[in-house]
Amino acid sequence: MNARLHEIRWHGRGGQGAITAAKIVAQAAYLKGYRGITAAPSFGAERRGAPVSASTRISPQTVMVISQVEKPDTVVVLDHTLLKYQEVTSGLDRGGWLVVNSQQHPKELNITGDFNIANADATRVCRELGLIIAGLPVVNTAILGALVHATNVVDMASIEAVIRERFSDSMIDINLAAIMKTFEITKLKKIR
Amino acid sequence: MIAAYPITPQTPLTEKLSEFVEGGELNAEYVAVESEHSALTVCTSASMAGARTFTASSAHGLAYMHEMLHWAAGARLPVVLACVNRAIGAPWNILNDQQDSISQRDTGWIQIYARNNQEILDSVLQAYKIAETVYVPVMVCYDGYVLSHAEMPVAVPSQEDVDKFLPSYQPHTILDPANPKNYNLVTLADPRVNTEGVLCHGYMELRYLLQEALQNSGEVIIRVGQEFAELFGRSYANMFWEDRLADADIVIVAMGSLAMEATVAADMLRVKGHKAGVLGMRVFRPFPKADLLKALKKSRLIVVFDKNISYGSEGATCSEIKSALYGSGVNAVIRNFIVGLGGRDVKAREMADAVTKSLPLLKEGFLNSEYPEWICYI
Amino acid sequence: MRTRDCKHICDESSPGIGEAGKTGEWRNSFPMIDQERCTPSRQNKPACFLCWLYCPEAVISKTVPVQINLEYCKGCGICSQVCPVQAITMINEEELHPEEDTQKS
Numbered sequence: 283m284n285a286r287l288h289e290i291r292w293h294g295r296g297g298q299g300a301i302t303a304a305k306i307v308a309q310a311a312y313l314k315g316y317r318g319i320t321a322a323p324s325f326g327a328e329r330r331g332a333p334v335s336a337s338t339r340i341s342p343q344t345v346m347v348i349s350q351v352e353k354p355d356t357v358v359v360l361d362h363t364l365l366k367y368q369e370v371t372s373g374l375d376r377g378g379w380l381v382v383n384s385q386q387h388p389k390e391l392n393i394t395g396d397f398n399i400a401n402a403d404a405t406r407v408c409r410e411l412g413l414i415i416a417g418l419p420v421v422n423t424a425i426l427g428a429l430v431h432a433t434n435v436v437d438m439a440s441i442e443a444v445i446r447e448r449f450s451d452s453m454i455d456i457n458l459a460a461i462m463k464t465f466e467i468t469k470l471k472k473i474r
Numbered sequence: 475m476i477a478a479y480p481i482t483p484q485t486p487l488t489e490k491l492s493e494f495v496e497g498g499e500l501n502a503e504y505v506a507v508e509s510e511h512s513a514l515t516v517c518t519s520a521s522m523a524g525a526r527t528f529t530a531s532s533a534h535g536l537a538y539m540h541e542m543l544h545w546a547a548g549a550r551l552p553v554v555l556a557c558v559n560r561a562i563g564a565p566w567n568i569l570n571d572q573q574d575s576i577s578q579r580d581t582g583w584i585q586i587y588a589r590n591n592q593e594i595l596d597s598v599l600q601a602y603k604i605a606e607t608v609y610v611p612v613m614v615c616y617d618g619y620v621l622s623h624a625e626m627p628v629a630v631p632s633q634e635d636v637d638k639f640l641p642s643y644q645p646h647t648i649l650d651p652a653n654p655k656n657y658n659l660v661t662l663a664d665p666r667v668n669t670e671g672v673l674c675h676g677y678m679e680l681r682y683l684l685q686e687a688l689q690n691s692g693e694v695i696i697r698v699g700q701e702f703a704e705l706f707g708r709s710y711a712n713m714f715w716e717d718r719l720a721d722a723d724i725v726i727v728a729m730g731s732l733a734m735e736a737t738v739a740a741d742m743l744r745v746k747g748h749k750a751g752v753l754g755m756r757v758f759r760p761f762p763k764a765d766l767l768k769a770l771k772k773s774r775l776i777v778v779f780d781k782n783i784s785y786g787s788e789g790a791t792c793s794e795i796k797s798a799l800y801g802s803g804v805n806a807v808i809r810n811f812i813v814g815l816g817g818r819d820v821k822a823r824e825m826a827d828a829v830t831k832s833l834p835l836l837k838e839g840f841l842n843s844e845y846p847e848w849i850c851y852i
Numbered sequence: 853m854r855t856r857d858c859k860h861i862c863d864e865s866s867p868g869i870g871e872a873g874k875t876g877e878w879r880n881s882f883p884m885i886d887q888e889r890c891t892p893s894r895q896n897k898p899a900c901f902l903c904w905l906y907c908p909e910a911v912i913s914k915t916v917p918v919q920i921n922l923e924y925c926k927g928c929g930i931c932s933q934v935c936p937v938q939a940i941t942m943i944n945e946e947e948l949h950p951e952e953d954t955q956k957s
Contacts (some may be wrong), residue, residue: 305625312627321628322624346734348620550862587882609861646861654867661863665855669868673857 287318287341287437289351293370294360297330303358304336306426306448310440311340318345333364340435357435359383360404360421362391371395377473383425388471398422401433402468404460413460422459423448427464438465475525477505477516481535482568483557483618487532491725499515502528510535514542514553517635521551522657526602526643527554533560533574534617540578543611547582547684549658550610550646552605554598555583559617559730559781569817570618572730576758576782576790578613582684584691585759586732588616589715591626596708599631600639603698608645609686617731617781619817631706638711639705665823683705688760695757711761715754718744721768724829725806727778729755732814736779738822743829750829755791763798770799773806775836777829781814796842807835810846824849870924875909879927881942883920889939892916903931903940 294300301323308321312393318341323334337351353373362384364370369382376396384391385406388399404427408419425443430438438461445457476495478488487809494500503525510531512684517527535555542559546553559576561567575585584604588594594616596795603610616622631639647657656756665676675683699710717737724743728736733754743750753769770776780789787793792810809832813818828849865871887893891900904912904952911921912931920931932940 308614308625317627320624320626323619347822348624348731348738350819352821421813548862555956569906647864656865656867658863659865666873668865670866673853673855674859674865675860675863679855680861680863687861845886 283382284340284435285342287339287345287347288340288356289302289354290340290356290358290429290435291351292336292338292360292365293367293422294336294422295364296332296334297418298334298360299420300316300334300358300360301336301344302424303360303426304374306423306441306444307436308338308340309444309448310436311333311338313443314340314436315347316340318343320345320348324350325427327384333367354378356429357429358425358429365391365393371397372381377466381425381428381432383421383428389471396431396473398473399471400428401471402428402431404428404464407460407463411456411460411463412469413456424460424464427461427466428462428468432467432470433466438462475503475505475517475520475527476529477507477513477520477527478529479507479510479513480529480533481510481560481704482621482670483570484530484535484562487556487558488623491528494498499551511537511542514539514546514555517555518546518551521546521553522549522645522647524643524645526606527551528555530556530558532558533562533568535576536578537562538580538797543578543581543583545658548613548680549682550609551685552602552609552643552820554596554601554605555611555613556598556619557613557615558622560614564821567816568618570620571781571815572615572617573815575613575615576784579759580792581757582610582688584608584610584757585690585696586611586613586614586695586757587755588610588621589731589734589754589756591616591621592628594621595628596702596706596710597629599636599640600698600702600710602643602693603701604691604695606643606700608687608696610687610691614670620731620788622786629708636703640700643747646840669811671774683821690763692757692760692765698733710756713754713757714769715752716769717752717754718749719751719753719772721772722749723741723772723774724748724750724801724833725753725770725773725776725789726750726825727753727755727776727795728825729758730781732779732781732820735822736821736825739825740821740830742826746830746835748829758791759793760793760796763794766795766798767804769796769804770804771808772809773804775809775829775832776806776823777809777811777832779811779813779820779825779828781812781820783815783846788844792846805841807832807840808842810833810843812846813847813852818850820849855931869921876921876923878901878947879922879925881944882925883927883929883940884943885918885920886939887917889936889937890918890935892918893941900936900951902934902936905910906930906934907944919931936943955957 291301304321308319320339328469339345356379358381374397376395381400383404385403388401403426404421495504550817561571597614606614653703662676726736736752740750904914909924913919
């Protein structure tokens with residue numbers, strides 16, 4: 283367990299499930315034994331397709347910070363087209379992780395910064411498994427595989443426990459499969 | 475009995491309650507009303523008929539309840555209302571500040587502010603016990619989105635424990651066809667003798683009793699907080715939260731979730747060698763003047779952050795603090811910062827900066843300014 | 853005696869004669885019943901009672917003969933309007949007590 287506060291910022295588009303992902307990870311961290319947990323949307327009037335963000339804070343002690351995350355330890359990007367916005371990687375700490383859903387290799391993303399990159403094509407995983415709702419691949423659970431691969435803040439067992447609790451029976455297996463597959467295909471690019 | 479009209483960011487609360495009622499998990503009547511004014515009217519009526527009642531609103535919805543807020547207090551009905559704090563237009567805004575509930579502070583309601591989600595649940599349970607003891611309605615206020623849409627661990631007590639803590643509602647008066655009464659009719663300025671020859675209150679005596687009830691409610695609020703601690707292990711035996719006040723000569727005052735962020739600001743100031751502490755307002759009405767004086771005795775600089783303002787004057791908490799300190803011998807420098815209106819993010823480092831910026835005033839012997847500072851881009 | 857002795861914490865009143873005070877003092881004209889015309893009196897049995905039904909102050913008795921409690925009658929005149937046989941006439945109080953008014957002016 284990390285002894286200090288770990289902050290994750292999520293970037294996605296309205297409808298992709300960034301806020302749900304933030305909450306799943308928070309709950310998983312709680313199951314893992316962390317007692318200071320918060321998960322919150324960054325508050326705007328969220329609309330389908332519009333850039334949205336959310337945050338998860340994980341700490342062994344009660345989290346007293348309630349303002350927006352300024353210096354995330356980890357940034358998860360559900361839609362790589364958002365990488366063109368400077369605020370997506372803003373404040374990402376040295377040694378932190380940028381977890382991106384993209385078909386490109388981390389080296390091809392053309393992002394430079396003092397952080398590690400984890401990359402997986404969660405969209406393709408969802409298409410192949412048929413994890414599609416209203417015509418769109420739902421990548422918010424799949425990308426958790428890449429997050430678990432890159433960081434040790436939550437583990438697969440607690441993520442699985444949350445999926446089994448939160449989702450309806452018919453959706454459990456497909457979501458777990460998407461997470462496992464994304465975990466396997468995640469590529470890492472570490473800073474030296 | 476629950477009567478509520480949906481408004482952002484209160485909506486998730488009332489949606490969940492209606493699910494509980496519909497699913498048979500909550501033994502309550504859910505009345506779908508056509509407005510907030512009606513929501514509170516249904517609550518006051520049901521309360522007079524002997525029901526325990528709940529409603530919730532935000533911003534414009536709470537403003538629309540304004541008339542009935544006065545009525546519920548004047549009729550001494552122990553309604554509990556959750557105010558999910560949101561900014562009021564114009565211009566339209568759905569995000570958090572505390573202008574909505576502060577604008578209702580003179581309606582005769584007890585106001586309790588929660589710092590986190592656990593405190594929301596705990597405060598609602600205590601609110602019923604307080605309200606049904608002193609017969610004053612209670613507003614439990616919590617920050618919209620910041621708390622209302624955030625997930626954090628919450629311990630949910632068992633029904634058995636709650637039943638042990640909270641006895642059933644005993645109305646002071648009850649509408650009963652077998653014993654017909656008229657309540658809250660036109661009551662003129664002077665007392666009157668009723669048909670039994672008893673001298674009854676005029677309007678002013680009834681309003682005196684409301685003030686007296688609020689003045690005396692502090693003891694009840696603390697006692698209920700102690701009883702809650704004994705059963706559930708979480709203590710609420712104070713009207714405000716104290717963080718490192720024992721040796722603090724710099725005190726940050728904030729209310730609601732901002733009182734948590736303030737402790738992080740105090741951490742930052744402590745690292746720099748300042749003896750900073752936090753006074754987190756929990757109960758705003760009744761305002762705990764006497765207790766507050768004791769807690770602020772050592773303070774030399776008090777920096778009050780308000781997510782509200784009485785336009786043309788200053789933040790509501792700041793006014794109260796100044797009023798409490800008058801003539802007390804505590805000659806602290808008092809600074810007021812207006813922050814976080816309309817959901818503007820308030821960061822701990824900004825609060826710490828505001829305190830640092832105020833430090834030179836100590837040397838200048840400056841006591842307090844007429845108007846507040848704003849943390850904004852103007 | 854102080855008002856606290858009533859033990860109320862909100863305004864409360866019970867139904868009773870005179871709960872609103874001696875409302876007869878509000879009156880500037882009063883109803884006079886002509887028992888020769890009034891139906892119950894003429895038939896010497898309970899009948900009609902429209903005045904009893906319509907009186908907003910409940911000061912008219914459902915008896916034979918019909919009686920009006922002038923201590924509380926506000927003099928609104930509804931009874932005289934609804935009487936189907938014009939048995940009730942409103943009489944100006946000044947006509948009854950001309951001396952008092954002279955003194956006042």
